[in-house]
Amino acid sequence: MSNLSYRQFCPVAMAAEVLCNRWTLLLVRELMLGSSHFNDLRRGVPRMSSALLAKRLKELQACGIVARTAPARAADAHQYHLTAAGQELRPIVEAVGVWGQRWVTTEATLRHLDANLLMWDIRRNVRPEPAPAARTTIEFIFGDRVPPERNYWLLVERGHEPDLCTVDPGFDVDLYVSTDLRTLTEVWLGYSDWPRALHSGALRLTGPPERAAQLRAWLPGSPFAAVAKQAA
Numbered sequence: 001m002s003n004l005s006y007r008q009f010c011p012v013a014m015a016a017e018v019l020c021n022r023w024t025l026l027l028v029r030e031l032m033l034g035s036s037h038f039n040d041l042r043r044g045v046p047r048m049s050s051a052l053l054a055k056r057l058k059e060l061q062a063c064g065i066v067a068r069t070a071p072a073r074a075a076d077a078h079q080y081h082l083t084a085a086g087q088e089l090r091p092i093v094e095a096v097g098v099w100g101q102r103w104v105t106t107e108a109t110l111r112h113l114d115a116n117l118l119m120w121d122i123r124r125n126v127r128p129e130p131a132p133a134a135r136t137t138i139e140f141i142f143g144d145r146v147p148p149e150r151n152y153w154l155l156v157e158r159g160h161e162p163d164l165c166t167v168d169p170g171f172d173v174d175l176y177v178s179t180d181l182r183t184l185t186e187v188w189l190g191y192s193d194w195p196r197a198l199h200s201g202a203l204r205l206t207g208p209p210e211r212a213a214q215l216r217a218w219l220p221g222s223p224f225a226a227v228a229k230q231a232a
Contacts, residue, residue: 018063019089023048023056028086029093031066033124036079046116065089101224105231106191113181115142115149116166118188121222123154123164128218131158137171138215144180156218175207175215190225 006013019025023045030044042053057080060066065086069079082089100109119140128136135157142150153165153173177184183202186192194216197203205212 018065021056021059023052024060025093025096027053027056027060028065028082028089029097031080031082031086032090032093035124036081037077038080039077041080043116043120046114046120060086097224098227101189101222101227102230106229109189110182110185110191113185115145115152115181118181118185119152119154119164122188122219123162125220125223126154126156126162126218127220128156128162128214132156132214133158135171136174136211136214137169138175138177138211139173140177140184141179142181142184143178144182149181173207175205175211177203177205177215179203187221188219188225189222190227191229 005017008014019028026045026048027041030041033044035041035044038050038053038057041057042048042050045053057066057068061068063085064083066080067083069081071078135155138154138156140152140154148166151166151168153169153171155163155165155169155171179197179202183192183197187194187197187203194203198205205215
């Protein structure tokens, strides 16, 4: 809990003392979305330092929102998961996201472009159905970025969780996605769509047409993309 207290018995004030510290709700979001290891949590909040992440996790444990489990083997890492109290935050976090998608302006949102966060969000929301029998390697190339935020490789294979690499994994690439970071972010958030981005030339798919069609089906967009924007 924060050292700064509102000094009010109101439940809203008491909850705010727990949840309104910087990064706290974003950590809850990451745990909701399935991240359970420290390094995975870091990928979901790439601008948060490791020291602050560890501090916030300890605070959430102290409040009974997060529990840490010891690894089954010494070589494995500890895992973090939401307790019953943490799970009860799910509709609250989702409602905050819906509100942000609806009422925060598009330009305000797009001032905070982040290739690492975008690609991590794509990786955990990709829906490869039906999953390919053989490994499919998709390389995303952001022409407006410089390494290490220029190239990403998404690996999709039946029976495996989709994987995201920031270093060339050495596999043959089945499909190239060439674009700029703003364009793909707009498509992902539902501000634009595949046909518009492809027609304008801001996004190009290079590879067999069936692979391009698969990718478009596999990437439905952000979980909030369907929320209609109301802000001017």
